[in-house]
Amino acid sequence: MATAPYNYSYIFKYIIIGDMGVGKSCLLHQFTEKKFMADCPHTIGVEFGTRIIEVSGQKIKLQIWDTAGQERFRAVTRSYYRGAAGALMVYDITRRSTYNHLSSWLTDARNLTNPNTVIILIGNKADLEAQRDVTYEEAKQFAEENGLLFLEASAKTGENVEDAFLEAAKKIYQNIQDGSLDLNAAESGVQHKPSAPQGGRLTSEPQPQKEGCGC
Amino acid sequence: MKKRVERVKREKERGESERVKKKGKRKRWKEREERNRAEEQTRRPPEEVADLLGEVIPGLDINQQEEPGFEVITRIDLGPRPAVSRRDPVSVEEWTKHQDPEGRVQRVAQLKQAIFKGGLCHAVRKEAWKFLLGYFPWNSTTEERKALQRSRTDEYFRMKLQWKSVSEEQERRNSRLRDYRSLIEKDVNRTDRTNRFYEGIDNPGLVLLNDILMTYCMYDFDLGYVQGMSDLLSPILYVMENEVDAFWCFAFYMDQLHQNFEEQMQGMKTQLVQLGSLLRLLDLAFWNYLESQDSGFLYFCFRWLLIRFKRELSFQDVLRLWEVMWTELPCENFHLLVCCAILDSEKQKIMEENYGFNEILKCHINELSMKLDIDEILHKAEGICLQIQNCKDLPRSVSSILGLSSDSLLDSSEPRRPPPQRPDACSNGHHGHFPQTSASVS
Numbered sequence: 019m020a021t022a023p024y025n026y027s028y029i030f031k032y033i034i035i036g037d038m039g040v041g042k043s044c045l046l047h048q049f050t051e052k053k054f055m056a057d058c059p060h061t062i063g064v065e066f067g068t069r070i071i072e073v074s075g076q077k078i079k080l081q082i083w084d085t086a087g088q089e090r091f092r093a094v095t096r097s098y099y100r101g102a103a104g105a106l107m108v109y110d111i112t113r114r115s116t117y118n119h120l121s122s123w124l125t126d127a128r129n130l131t132n133p134n135t136v137i138i139l140i141g142n143k144a145d146l147e148a149q150r151d152v153t154y155e156e157a158k159q160f161a162e163e164n165g166l167l168f169l170e171a172s173a174k175t176g177e178n179v180e181d182a183f184l185e186a187a188k189k190i191y192q193n194i195q196d197g198s199l200d201l202n203a204a205e206s207g208v209q210h211k212p213s214a215p216q217g218g219r220l221t222s223e224p225q226p227q228k229e230g231c232g233c
Numbered sequence: 234m235k236k237r238v239e240r241v242k243r244e245k246e247r248g249e250s251e252r253v254k255k256k257g258k259r260k261r262w263k264e265r266e267e268r269n270r271a272e273e274q275t276r277r278p279p280e281e282v283a284d285l286l287g288e289v290i291p292g293l294d295i296n297q298q299e300e301p302g303f304e305v306i307t308r309i310d311l312g313p314r315p316a317v318s319r320r321d322p323v324s325v326e327e328w329t330k331h332q333d334p335e336g337r338v339q340r341v342a343q344l345k346q347a348i349f350k351g352g353l354c355h356a357v358r359k360e361a362w363k364f365l366l367g368y369f370p371w372n373s374t375t376e377e378r379k380a381l382q383r384s385r386t387d388e389y390f391r392m393k394l395q396w397k398s399v400s401e402e403q404e405r406r407n408s409r410l411r412d413y414r415s416l417i418e419k420d421v422n423r424t425d426r427t428n429r430f431y432e433g434i435d436n437p438g439l440v441l442l443n444d445i446l447m448t449y450c451m452y453d454f455d456l457g458y459v460q461g462m463s464d465l466l467s468p469i470l471y472v473m474e475n476e477v478d479a480f481w482c483f484a485f486y487m488d489q490l491h492q493n494f495e496e497q498m499q500g501m502k503t504q505l506v507q508l509g510s511l512l513r514l515l516d517l518a519f520w521n522y523l524e525s526q527d528s529g530f531l532y533f534c535f536r537w538l539l540i541r542f543k544r545e546l547s548f549q550d551v552l553r554l555w556e557v558m559w560t561e562l563p564c565e566n567f568h569l570l571v572c573c574a575i576l577d578s579e580k581q582k583i584m585e586e587n588y589g590f591n592e593i594l595k596c597h598i599n600e601l602s603m604k605l606d607i608d609e610i611l612h613k614a615e616g617i618c619l620q621i622q623n624c625k626d627l628p629r630s631v632s633s634i635l636g637l638s639s640d641s642l643l644d645s646s647e648p649r650r651p652p653p654q655r656p657d658a659c660s661n662g663h664h665g666h667f668p669q670t671s672a673s674v675s
Binding site for chain 2: 031038039056057058059060062063064066081086088090091093094097098101
């Protein structure tokens with residue numbers, strides 16, 4: 019394998035979790051394509067998206083795993099959590115039931131990721147103010163009590179979607195900088211991509227290139 | 234982990250028929266377990282380890298513990314993979330030729346063999362799928378089928394009325410019905426919307442999808458609606474172009490796949506274990522590689538199995554693959570060999586590029602979607618089936634997965650002769666157990 023220069027220095031793995039129909043795939047689509055896709059096919063198992071962002075002058079590739087929301091498939095989607103550096107936990111502000119289920123999603127996220135995994139709570143469909151069923155304040159309080167980042171967003175208008183992904187990335191990057199996230203831990207969910215490879219794990223990663231999967 | 238792969242390579246070099254003592258394997262397995270556990274403990278919280286090893290999909294560890302009663306693990310020489318030929322789809326003329334004056338289908342085995350080998354022309358599908366799925370008995374007359382359709386139509390609309398007549402107030406007190414309704418509404422609006430049959434706002438196809446799925450909830454309220462069902466219904470409705478016929482064909486298809494969708498997902502678990510056994514037989518080195526990358530649970534095949542490759546192939550190819558699989562030829566669980574065929578084309582790259590869990594799932598499985606060649610897959614899957622059938626010392630576990638008896642081995646060696654209707658080929662559906670008259674289904 020050639021030492022082709024990477025056009026990013028880190029890869030962060032994200033997962034998106036939450037009840038079915040809260041807009042997980044739409045958030046991802048809006049973030050990667052900058053488009054709202056109303057009839058985005060429902061996810062069976064897992065889907066992927068990637069985008070390169072910049073935090074503090076560092077290019078970071080987000081590798082985002084978008085999971086199926088229906089309760090029945092949790093047994094399988096749980097296997098995708100491991101090694102996530104960030105988790106976007108999504109509910110629908112117009113459907114209280116999706117908010118009520120957050121504690122169970124949070125339990126999974128805490129148990130199946132590492133202690134440093136950054137979890138951001140996202141109240142989606144913020145454009146549907148008239149149908150609001152969950153107040154900003156109560157969700158904010160829930161987030162604070164559980165040490166989560168929090169934003170309300172709209173996959174439809176794009177409001178705060180960018181920020182949701184970026185805020186989590188900033189927090190992860192900060193954890194790397196202050197040393198609380200150990201990059202050498204196998205399940206940190208972060209891969210460093212310096213120009214000269216270092217460490218066993220890095221060399222075994224497939225290199226991004228034009229042909230191939232570009233993951 | 235790497236060591237293990239190397240060891241497997243060495244074993245392979247030593248000769249295909251070399252026997253590996255199970256004791257040794259069990260010891261290595263144990264060592265690996267301990268090593269894994271030590272690694273896991275350093276990188277994951279203990280709750281997670283417990284979860285991954287047991288709770289996530291309980292029962293999945295069976296294939297790593299070997300069945301009792303097996304003393305030696307044999308590296309089986311499968312021999313060369315026979316070349317297979319496929320044929321043109323069954324035409325309208327050919328289909329018609331198989332019907333007697335009263336409309337009974339004649340020489341069913343031969344017809345099924347033709348469908349297995351080439352699929353159906355689109356014009357035949359609307360009628361032929363009803364037989365393949367078990368809605369129409371093969372030996373029924375045209376008159377009997379008309380009567381059957383009449384009674385099925387009454388039954389359908391009776392069930393449809395049940396949910397249609399629930400008042401808003403009643404529904405407020407029926408959370409399960411409310412949940413089903415909202416799940417179905419959400420998924421119908423995002424099923425195959427790029428297909429002409431379902432595209433655009435207020436497409437009548439969407440109303441039909443919705444109504445059939447809602448009625449299915451009445452037909453099987455315990456199961457209700459589970460994601461994936463709309464994917465299974467969509468091609469059927471597209472072919473049937475009729476609400477009642479589509480419902481019954483869908484219901485019969487769901488009978489085959491019911492376990493995939495049940496609460497405990499037992500069907501999925503069983504199939505993943507079975508697929509593991511097949512992969513291990515076909516290429517031990519690849520199987521060991523997958524295990525070394527924590528991919529032995531084969532989660533990356535989940536979508537393939539749940540909705541029978543619906544999202545992996547183009548719409549037209551899905552129709553072809555499904556009708557071929559519905560013939561239940563050339564063995565039971567042929568869809569597992571379809572998985573093996575797809576993986577067979579990918580394994581070289583996966584191993585050479587040293588892909589890990591993430592990459593296997595993402596790059597080489599999920600992103601294969603729509604890039605697969607149905608003809609190549611069917612050729613290969615049938616070839617693998619023949620290869621396995623020709624094997625003399627097949628493990629009992631494998632022959633039972635594929636439903637191979639000594640009789641069926643004979644069939645396979647003479648592919649030109651239409652196979653007789655074997656009772657064991659009809660084990661997991663309605664096919665084969667045809668009522669003599671339509672009375673029993675009305």
